[in-house]
Structures are given as C-alpha cells and as structure tokens.
Amino acid sequence: MNLVAILVLAVGTYAFRLAGPLLRSRLARAQGDEAALPPRLTELLSTAATVLLVALIATTALTDGGRFAGIALPAGVLAGALLAWRKAPFVVVVVAAALVAAGLRALGVP
Structure with missing residues (x-):
C-alpha cells in the first residue's frame, strides 16, 4: 500500500511540474508569439x-x-x-x- 501511494504521489508531482511548461506554450500559441502572462x-x-x-x-x-x-x-x-x-x-x-x-x-x- 505504501509503495502505491508513493508512486501515485510521484506521478502526480511530475504531472504538476510538466503542466507549467505545457500550459505556457499553449497560452503562447493562443496569444500569438507573445508568451507572457x-x-x-x-x-x-x-x-x-x-x-x-x-x-x-x-x-x-x-x-x-x-x-x-x-x-x-x-x-x-x-x-x-x-x-x-x-x-x-x-x-x-x-x-x-x-x-x-x-x-x-x-x-x-x-
């Protein structure tokens, strides 16, 4: 049970860290060349x-x-x-x- 919890938390943490750059690039495409929020x-x-x-x-x-x-x-x-x-x-x-x-x-x- 502990190993499953650790793996779920690790995957969730990685997903959160990956979401930042992916969302920024998606926002940049939606606004044209300007990547600033x-x-x-x-x-x-x-x-x-x-x-x-x-x-x-x-x-x-x-x-x-x-x-x-x-x-x-x-x-x-x-x-x-x-x-x-x-x-x-x-x-x-x-x-x-x-x-x-x-x-x-x-x-x-x-």
Whole structure:
C-alpha cells in the first residue's frame, strides 16, 4: 500500500511540474508569439504561491497530529525564522530552532 501511494504521489508531482511548461506554450500559441502572462495574472499567481507557503508553514509550526503542538514547537520555528531573517547560515538556523524547541520541552513547556 505504501509503495502505491508513493508512486501515485510521484506521478502526480511530475504531472504538476510538466503542466507549467505545457500550459505556457499553449497560452503562447493562443496569444500569438507573445508568451507572457497578463500582469494581473502574474501578480495573482505570485500572491497565491506566497499564501500557500505561509499556510503550510503555519500548519506545520502550530499543529502536531491535528492538534495544537504547544508552545515549544512554534517557539523553535520562530527562533529559526528570526535567524533566517538575519541571514544566518542554514545549519545554524536548523540547529538553533531544534535547540530552542528541545530546551523548552526539557523544561516542561508543552
């Protein structure tokens, strides 16, 4: 069952990645030689991608198994986000976030 799910997800991911260039070329043929998307549509797609990324981050940072994750996990994510914003190296961001979350959990903070 797990192998089937992995294969279905792999095929679906490949199909999504392939759809972009195919749809762009189809749109270019429909509009003549101009392959550019309308500016408003480009802006909406950019905003939609940002909203989806923020929703994914919020869901991952605030929930664990469908329930609120407690304070330690969001605090670790916040520490990592602050370090990433300050342009710290990726390894430092990950280790600091893990240490904050683990430290709070070791102190008994849920």
